[in-house]
Amino acid sequence: MMKAIQRFGGALFTPAMLFAFAGVVVGLGTLFTTEAIMGPIAAADTTWTKAWTVVLDGGWTVFNQLPLLFAVALPIGLAKRQAGRCCLEAFVSYLTFNYFVSSMLSSWAPRLGVDFSASAGSAQGVATIAGIRTLDMGVAGALLVSGVVIVLHNRLFDTHLPEWLGVFSGSTFVYMVSFVAMLPLAGAVVLTWPKVQVGMHVFQQIILGAGSAGVGIFVFLERVLIPFGLHHLLYAPFYYDNVIVQGGIYAAWANALPRLAAAGQPLADLAPWASLTATGWSKLFGIPGIAAAFYATARPERRKRVLALLVPVTLTSILCGVTEPIEYTFLFVAPQLFVVHAALAACLSMAMNAFGVVGVFSGGLIEMSSLDFVPLAATHGQTYLVALAIGLCFSAVYFVVFRFLILRLDLRTPGRAGEGDVCLNTQDEYRDAHGMPRAQDGRRLGADGEKADVDREDAYALRLVELLGGAGNIEGITSCATRLRVDVRDPGRVAAGGAFVAAGARGAVCAGRAVQVIVGLNVTQVAERVERALGLDG
Known part of the structure; x- marks a missing residue:
């Protein structure tokens, strides 16, 4: 269970990584189009304002389409294979779900207590997603639909159909089943979500009424959950x-x-x-x-x-x-x-x-x-x-x-323990000390007979695979902001944290079958090379 929660939390971070750049664009665009700050040059009818408005409207993309981004991004971290195809399946199924909800509300909104004539984005719980007028479920609806599709994809994508039905295999088959699943799901949502919205409004008032004490509790929990990789689950909603x-x-x-x-x-x-x-x-x-x-x-x-x-x-x-x-x-x-x-x-x-x-x-x-x-x-x-x-x-x-x-x-923080506590040994030094062959002498895992790259990054990825117990011990791999999140079959085959540091990582945490390797800000590139070493890049 912990492993699944950690993977889900890591997947939530994927679209959030786009906020850094989007925030810069929105911040600068707001600054340069605010007349109270910039003066007459930022008046509504000036060329300056019109030009920056174009840039600013583009900067709103991430913030305006958050549910859609989360629906597409979740499979990147949770699909066991063919994640790209699962992203497409989730995208289409999410649109289908919203069309179903929109049609149901068009017919029965008054009976459900929903003011479907209210403007989108208002407090009445109505939103427009990809041009579809629907219930405002925010990211929760996107995660719900995407989660259902991921489960179906992992179970059904490789289903073998008779040859004469081959055109319906793969992603088409997953979408067919998802299409059917979206109907009862949409029905359940239109019956229950308006009541959830009322409860959320009450919760908002409680949190805001807690003042500084509520802020302190929230921040404390966010920090202490970091070692377990669960902090995304706390702050994302x-x-x-x-x-x-x-x-x-x-x-x-x-x-x-x-x-x-x-x-x-x-x-x-x-x-x-x-x-x-x-x-x-x-x-x-x-x-x-x-x-x-x-x-x-x-x-x-x-x-x-x-x-x-x-x-x-x-x-x-x-x-x-x-x-x-x-x-x-x-x-x-x-x-x-x-x-x-x-x-x-x-x-x-x-x-x-x-x-x-x-x-x-x-x-x-x-x-x-x-x-x-x-x-x-x-x-x-x-x-x-x-x-x-x-x-x-x-x-x-x-x-x-x-x-x-x-x-x-007398804590053994950097510079206070043994002679080597503040230096990072190379992977070849570690191999030599343990009687193992150098990286360039081995073979790339997952590709029989193919020599490993002598490139330093590929050798580093190969070393991480070995420390995780080898290719046969790895069930799945995703990445977070700075960490590789790896599912292993046998935790006993995973090396100690010091071995990962010696190989060039910042450390590793093993919680049951869920292992987190702290790599750094280049984790996306490292994850790609590890997947290549495992033969998963195709």
């Missing part, structure tokens, strides 16, 4: 769906940017629903404090090497909001520090919220700049100066607390 605000926090904030940029009222009053995206403050201010503590507590003769290790992962956290590289640096050797980190992150977010610092702050500096600092600095710059002061104070708190605990408990 809030950020991308209708749980807190119509359309999800990200889309609602992006839509509200022009209004926020022109308004002088506090952001906490204008958009209180955005408070739960405070998970990024610890990435911006907490991680540097942790890195400074690691450097200060390292042995003097090793500090240069520790600094070389910490600088890139700290910058990754600050700029991109990806914290796994440095968090896993101490998670393996001092897990108690991770709990402290989660608690401090919660306190930091609560302090920000208490001082009225509200906005989309879940990513790194690049995302925050595009969706907050750049477009809103002219009217809300004072709020961000307050955030800077609070953040720097917490950087100092992080440093003092971590330094005290490391020294008091």
Whole structure:
């Protein structure tokens, strides 16, 4: 069960990876088309505004089509084979489902308590998806339909039909069955979802009424779930769906940017629903404090090497909001520090919220700049100066607390353990030490008789496969922001975390048959090469 949940959580992150660029485009477009900031050049009828409106409308693609993106993206992580074809099946089935819902509501909406004449995107629960007027189920509907299609695809795609029915095999057969399945599913949805929407409205009021305490609890849970790969499941419904605000926090904030940029009222009053995206403050201010503590507590003769290790992962956290590289640096050797980190992150977010610092702050500096600092600095710059002061104070708190605990408990953080604790050995050095042949002497797994590439990246992928117990031990592989998520048959055949570090990875976590290998921001390329090594690239 844990393995399935982890894979599902990783699959949810796939479309979210597009937000970094889309946020930059929307942020800049909003800035350059807001007359209150740019002056007369940004008036409605100027060539400047018309040109930037074209760019801005394109930037809205990701935010305006979130359900469709999630419906297509889920099979990438969960389809066991022919994921591309499963994406097509999910896309068509999702459209079919919405056509069924639309037709049912056109006939029976009054009896179901749905105002189908209301404008799309309103509080009445109606939306337009790919030109289809339907119930506003947000991402939940897309995940439901896509999940059903994935199950059918994994079971039926390879079904052998008589030769004279061969034209209906493969994706056509899956869609035929999905088409039939969508009818009762649509019927169940139109009967139950309006009641779910009422419950969600009540839940919204409870969460928003919790104030800073609710923000702190949310951020703490998000951090402590990271080692298990389940944090996506916590924040995805809030950020991308209708749980807190119509359309999800990200889309609602992006839509509200022009209004926020022109308004002088506090952001906490204008958009209180955005408070739960405070998970990024610890990435911006907490991680540097942790890195400074690691450097200060390292042995003097090793500090240069520790600094070389910490600088890139700290910058990754600050700029991109990806914290796994440095968090896993101490998670393996001092897990108690991770709990402290989660608690401090919660306190930091609560302090920000208490001082009225509200906005989309879940990513790194690049995302925050595009969706907050750049477009809103002219009217809300004072709020961000307050955030800077609070953040720097917490950087100092992080440093003092971590330094005290490391020294008091004599924790083996980087630079404090054995001679090789801050260096990454090459894979060939590891092979030599264990009496194994060099990578270039082996054969590529999954392709009999074919020599392995001498290219460094391919050799690295081959080494990861070996550490995971070999090709025969791997059932499936997907990727997250920085991690490979691998399903293995026998956990006992998986090497220890130190072996993965020696091969060039940041570490590995094994929870039953679910293994997470922390690779870094190039995880997509590494996953592709691992699949090639397994013979899955065709």
